[in-house]
Amino acid sequence: MNSVNPFGSLRAAEYTDEQINHLWVDFEYDIKSSILDLSGATPKYIFGGKGSGKTHILRYYSYLxxxxxxxxxxxxxxxxQLGALTIFYRCNHFGASKFDSLPENLKQIIFQAYVELTLFEAVVECLIDIKNTTTDLAYNDEDFLAEIRRNIGHDSLNLIQDLDSLRVWIFEHRVLIDRNLNKFIFIKKVELFESILLINNLFSFIKPAINIWSNALTNFPLVFLIDEFENLESNYQSIFNDFVRMANSFVSFRIATRPNGVRTNTITGVNESNLSGHEFLKINLDEILMSQDTKHFINNFIVNRLYNNPNIHVKINANQLFDSLDTSDLLQEAIRTLDLPINKILKLTKENFIRSFPSDFRQYADSTFSILCDDIDELILKKLNILRFCKERKNSTNFLEIAQQIHSESLIYREKEQRRTGKYATSFNHYKYDLFAQICLDARYKTNIPYAGFETIFKMSSGNPRNVLNILNKIYELLSFEGKSFYSQESIDIETQTKAINQAAKYFAEEDSNYGSLSDKAKKAMFKFAAYLATARYALNIPESSPLAASFKDEDLNREAKEVYNLAVEFSLIQEMPDPRSDRNSKQLHKLIKLNPMLSPLWNLPVVYRGDLTLNADILNAIFDPENTSFDEHLNRVKRKWNSIHIDQLDTNLKQNVGSTAKLPEQGKLPF
Incomplete structure (x- = not known):
């Protein structure tokens, strides 16, 4: 057994350069031309949730x-091979917070000086490497340094005679800023920064200077690959917006950030902003990863991690590693595999049905249940018949007739050779996984509902590499604890996968999203949103099939709710869908979001969505506004609505045997 967990390291930021290369898996998408487009003059923002591969991509395509x-x-x-001289740098290495103690009029000035010195140093480091490894070219250090002196104009540069001493000179000036920032904390004298070197125009002269240094580099643009842009506050991001506006065919930027990580497009000094499609372009990595085209990439990603070992010679398709449930036909095989207690489930189902029946017609609840469910062996069809009965418009004169009609349709549908397209078949295809989830929860399956199989892992991860690693890391740890191996010829059983996937979901929610008070606000909103979705999925009358998503009018979010909503998206707790939802009534375009399916196991939710719930302004702000305390009230209201059977009263004679003191049915607690 391999004692080293191949899935243990989750963050590319923690990898060595060797690991960045060693663990690379070719993408289905053409990264160099389509995502990075290193020859393109227009800067790009590359948006992606945590673990989407932003850092790995930028580092992999950096020159060093x-x-x-x-x-x-x-x-x-x-x-x-690259088509450009590419310089990688992470924003958190700039240490922007250390500039916060400066007066407002100095913050941006000194920060810009620090950034330009840092990137200047990185460029010179690459030039030194090029010179040391390409010895058959002529390099004009003297003219290069003359161009640097002409643009910077600092007397000490006259002592610099080569690239190595230039690199040391830049380093010393950068460290001087660090030292003076530390001093300023104690003595608060702005005079400390009077001697600070301000370049101000690095990106206007550095590429012409490189061309003077060696004409062999003339055709290679200089592209800065900037990572973790979301770690900069707006006033510091605006400095990079200035850089972006200065970009041209010789110097450009590729900036990676979280969703909503760009807090401002304004530039400094003037009342202007950079515009998408003009000063910059956008790439959404999450959208690319969530496409079906990336399934092959995730397969190769898993196999590469598992078998990228010189002592392991067996290579298989990742799909073969994981057992999965047979959910074909009427799910009889899945129910048998899990050994679910049918009688217990039926008893609970009947109790819920009778409790939800209108009090005025309670005496008909038992007979209605019998009409819907008798003579049917398949548990999933019994559940579907009840759901169909809840959804049909019925009144006091025809509800028994409607129950009989649904029962007749189910008898036809259960016979494969007699099945045909229609309302019943559509309902089955839409709701079978939700009803199966209810069956598992009614049975109190070992870890609630099962999550297993490569397809589930792919969909739950949204094609996100770190999410895949998170899941497989937990599976590997469980197998090791049980004395089993990922490398054995046996596929991993459903119970082990389900336990591990639940642990991965908990890690995602608690550890991988821990960013202090801001993430705490986002998590509270996420918990409410998930509870709302779970209330829908485990209702007697499921309002939408596979409810993992919701739609709403963006303008319905109040200011406080909008801030928390943006945080939930930035921390990847909630995912925004690329295409808006057209409201079925007003035809207005609504924002469409879904809970990150990595969190689904915590609430026994689906890993893909089919329908979406509509959130009005009241429930929307109850979820996302941290000061709003009305969420429980809204949740209880829809819980009653979705767990009540409605029958219109047309014939008062049917009420003659109903006691005048009959109470409304008590709503049972949902099983999650």
């Missing part, structure tokens, strides 16, 4: 990492 994997090539040959 590419040089390491192509160590037999010269620096210029690596540039030819």
């Amino acid at each position: 990492v590419a040089r390491q994997r192509q160590d037999k090539l010269t620096g210029v040959e690596v540039l030819e």
Whole structure:
């Protein structure tokens, strides 16, 4: 057994350059041309949730990492493969918070100086590597340094004679800012920064200087790959917005950030903003990962992690690693596999049905249940008949007739050779997984409802590499604890997968989303949203099939709710869908969102959505506004609505045997 967990390291930010190369899996999408487009002059923002691969992509296509994997090539040959001189840097390494103690008029100035020195140093580091590895070219250090002196104009540069000493010079000026920032905390004297080097125009002169240094680099644009942009506050992001506006065919930027990680598009000094489609373009990595086209990528990603070991020679399709439930036909095999207690489930189902029957017609509840469910062996059809009965418009003169009609349709549907398209078949296809989930919960299955199979892992992860690693890491740990191996010839059983997937969901919610008070607000909203979805899924009258999504009017969010909503999206607790939902009544376009399916097991929710719930302004703000305390009231209201059977009263004679003191049915607690 391999003692090293191949799924244990989740964050690309923690990888060495060697691991970035070693763990790379080719993407279905053409990353270099379609996502990064390194030859394109227009800067790009690459949006993606945590773990979507932003860092891995940027680091993989950075010059220094590419040089390491192509160590037999010269620096210029690596540039030819990349098509650009690419410089990677993470925003949190700028340490923006250390500038916060400065007066407002100095913050941006000193921060910009620090950033330009940092990126200048990174460029020179790459030039040194190119010179050391491409020895057959001529390099004009003297003219390069003359161009630097002409644009920076600092006397100490006259002492610099080569690239190595230039790199040291830049480093010393950057460290001087750090030292003075530390001093300022104690003595609060702005005079400390009078001697600070301000470049101000690095991106206007650095590429012409490189071209002077070596004409072999003339055709390679300089592209800065900036990661974790969301870690900068708005006033610091605006500095990069200035850089973005200065971009051209010779110097450009690719900036990776979380959804909603760009807090401002304004530039400094003037009342203007960069515009999407003009100063920059957008790429949504989450949308790409959620497409079916990436399933092959995730398959290869798993196999590469598992078998990228010189001592392991067996390679299989990832789909073969995981047992899955047979949910074909009427789910009889799935129910048999899980050994669910049919009689217990039926008893609870009948109790819920009778309790939800209108009090004025309670004496007919038992006979109505019998009409719907007798002579049918398949548990899923009994549940579907009840759901169909709840959804049919019925009155006091025809509800028994409607129950009989539904029963007749189910008898036809259960016979494969007699099945035909129609209302019953559509209902079955829409609701079978929700009804199966209810069956599992009614049975109190070992870990609530089962989650298993490669297809489930792919959909639950949204094609996100870190989410896949999270799930497989938990599976690996469970197998190791039980003395089993991922490398055995046996596929992983459903119970182990379900336990591990529940642990992965808990880790995602509690550990992988822990960012202090801001994430706590987002989590509270996520908990409410998930509870609302679960109330829908485990209702007697399920309002929407596979309820994992909701739609709403963006303008219905109040200011406080909007802030928390944006945080929930940024922390990947909630995912925004690319296409808006057209309201069935007004035809207005509504925002469409879904709970991140990594969280689904915590509430026994589906990992894909079919329908979406409509959230009005009241429930929307009850979910996302941290000061709003009305959520429980709204939840109880829909709980009553979705768990009540409605029968219109047309014939008062049917009420003659109903006691005048009959009470409304008590709503049972939902089983989650």
